[in-house]
Amino acid sequence: MAMFKNWMRDIALAIQARSGVSAALFFWVVVIAIASLTAFAFLCVAAYDWLTVQFGAVYAGLIMAGVFLLIALIGAIVFAVSRRRAKERAILERAARAQGSSWLLDPKILGVAMQAGRALGWERIIPVALLGLLAAQWARERRESKSDDTA
Numbered sequence: 001m002a003m004f005k006n007w008m009r010d011i012a013l014a015i016q017a018r019s020g021v022s023a024a025l026f027f028w029v030v031v032i033a034i035a036s037l038t039a040f041a042f043l044c045v046a047a048y049d050w051l052t053v054q055f056g057a058v059y060a061g062l063i064m065a066g067v068f069l070l071i072a073l074i075g076a077i078v079f080a081v082s083r084r085r086a087k088e089r090a091i092l093e094r095a096a097r098a099q100g101s102s103w104l105l106d107p108k109i110l111g112v113a114m115q116a117g118r119a120l121g122w123e124r125i126i127p128v129a130l131l132g133l134l135a136a137q138w139a140r141e142r143r144e145s146k147s148d149d150t151a
Contacts, residue, residue, distance in 0.1 A: 022086035028082060035069075036068075042064045042068060
């Protein structure tokens with residue numbers, strides 16, 4: 001059960017690292033949508049008032065539209081900053097997990113290795129396991145060097 005939760009958390013972090021999706025992101029999307037719709041409504045009312053009464057209540061409508069447009073602009077800036085921070089946090093947490101506890105120390109993996117060693121014989125399994133560890137280390141170093149190059 002814990003292994004399944006770890007996999008789900010890893011998948012969620014991978015998605016968050018690629019897209020920057022978080023709870024704050026959805027909140028600010030809602031704020032942007034409400035502010036934009038309100039600005040549009042006031043702009044429409046202001047345009048209507050301007051057409052009917054050529055200077056008067058129009059300025060009040062335009063000022064209100066400007067206020068809500070400013071709120072939408074602030075929301076968009078906070079949205080971008082929140083997305084970038086969520087991506088950075090997810091990338092850092094994934095890197096910390098990758099360097100954290102090794103999957104080789106998982107009791108299930110160790111149990112499978114013990115059974116394979118007993119069934120096939122240790123003299124056959126040890127060279128294959130060492131070759132696998134060398135390949136995994138080589139792949140890990142290449143992945144880290146590629147991520148350092150892109151950073």
